Amino acid sequence: MSSATPTVEPLSHLQTHQTAKKPAELATKHNTRLLNTDSLSREYKSANKRLLMFDYDGTLTPIVKNPADAQPTQNLLRYLAALCRDPSNTVWIISGRDQEFLQTHLGHIERLGLSAEHGSFMKLAGTHEWIDMLQNADMSWKSTCLKIFENYTAQTPGTVIEQKKSSITWHYRNALDQDEAYRQSLLCYEELKKIGGVDILVGKMNLEVRSLLVNKGEVVKRIQTQEGPADFILCAGDDQTDEDMFRALCDDKRAFCVLVGPPNRETLAGWCVESSEQVVSLLGSMVPQVTNGSNSSL
Numbered sequence: 001m002s003s004a005t006p007t008v009e010p011l012s013h014l015q016t017h018q019t020a021k022k023p024a025e026l027a028t029k030h031n032t033r034l035l036n037t038d039s040l041s042r043e044y045k046s047a048n049k050r051l052l053m054f055d056y057d058g059t060l061t062p063i064v065k066n067p068a069d070a071q072p073t074q075n076l077l078r079y080l081a082a083l084c085r086d087p088s089n090t091v092w093i094i095s096g097r098d099q100e101f102l103q104t105h106l107g108h109i110e111r112l113g114l115s116a117e118h119g120s121f122m123k124l125a126g127t128h129e130w131i132d133m134l135q136n137a138d139m140s141w142k143s144t145c146l147k148i149f150e151n152y153t154a155q156t157p158g159t160v161i162e163q164k165k166s167s168i169t170w171h172y173r174n175a176l177d178q179d180e181a182y183r184q185s186l187l188c189y190e191e192l193k194k195i196g197g198v199d200i201l202v203g204k205m206n207l208e209v210r211s212l213l214v215n216k217g218e219v220v221k222r223i224q225t226q227e228g229p230a231d232f233i234l235c236a237g238d239d240q241t242d243e244d245m246f247r248a249l250c251d252d253k254r255a256f257c258v259l260v261g262p263p264n265r266e267t268l269a270g271w272c273v274e275s276s277e278q279v280v281s282l283l284g285s286m287v288p289q290v291t292n293g294s295n296s297s298l
């Protein structure tokens with residue numbers, strides 16, 4: 001990230017939006033190649049300007065029952081900090097999480113760019129202020145959405161609502177009756193559709209509603225505009241919302257788009273790894289090691 005004054009504009013003036021597609025519409029491949037770390041390593045080493053973008057939940061940390069428990073490991077923090085110290089790298093976390101969570105757990109890492117709530121808030125690499133990308137945007141849908149989620153929470157024991165500033169998530173991972181919770185989620189989805197003017201995301205045992213003005217693909221495009229061309233791009237994610245990032249990069253031959261998931265999952269990513277642990281070790285392998293007084297990476 002350049003140290004010049006950031007030029008990112010809020011989004012509320014936008015007339016057109018790109019809507020995240022449902023999984024069925026994303027299908028291009030059913031047998032995604034396992035990530036070739038040798039090839040990635042070669043490209044990484046030979047690049048002079050690199051852009052690294054990571055989703056958080058399910059990509060840098062495993063999916064766990066309680067969202068508050070999905071905290072970064074010490075290794076992950078160390079690797080991210082080291083990657084950010086390399087002036088050839090620009091590193092971003094692009095997440096559905098809110099600012100508070102990202103700031104608390106990752107905000108201390110120098111030069112790490114953070115995007116919260118699918119691009120509703122951004123903290124540019126090398127800066128300390130968060131930018132509200134949706135200032136002045138219409139948020140009147142939130143109260144209707146909240147009422148719908150409250151009804152489903154009351155009817156479905158064990159489910160909870162996570163309220164964020166510009167998105168709301170209904171979690172049913174810990175529902176007492178899982179089958180019933182799934183059935184309720186289908187009904188809830190149909191009711192949410194009636195709100196109009198919002199994106200409804202089917203996440204990992206959650207339903208999430210957010211403004212149509214934001215998605216992670218637009219975040220990727222903004223970062224690329226801000227940073228200029230990179231000669232190595234790595235983008236990793238595990239969820240439906242991450243497909244928007246892959247879509248934004250799918251014509252770029254320099255980009256390694258990596259799904260954290262099985263090879264038979266429908267995705268726009270060209271590569272896959274099985275687990276978030278593998279992503280973290282990949283980051284570890286990219287960090288320069290001090291060996292016999294000399295630095296080597298990968």
Ligand SMILES: O=P(O)(O)OC[C@H]1O[C@H](O[C@H]2O[C@H](CO)[C@@H](O)[C@H](O)[C@H]2O)[C@H](O)[C@@H](O)[C@@H]1O
Binds near residue numbers: 058067
């Ligand atoms: O864009 P992400 O960084 O992947 O965030 C997506 C949502 O992740 C969180 O929920 C998911 O992860 C939890 C922790 O593993 C899990 O308990 C939950 O069932 C998952 O749906 C987070 O709570 C949401 O706010 C994010 O939007």
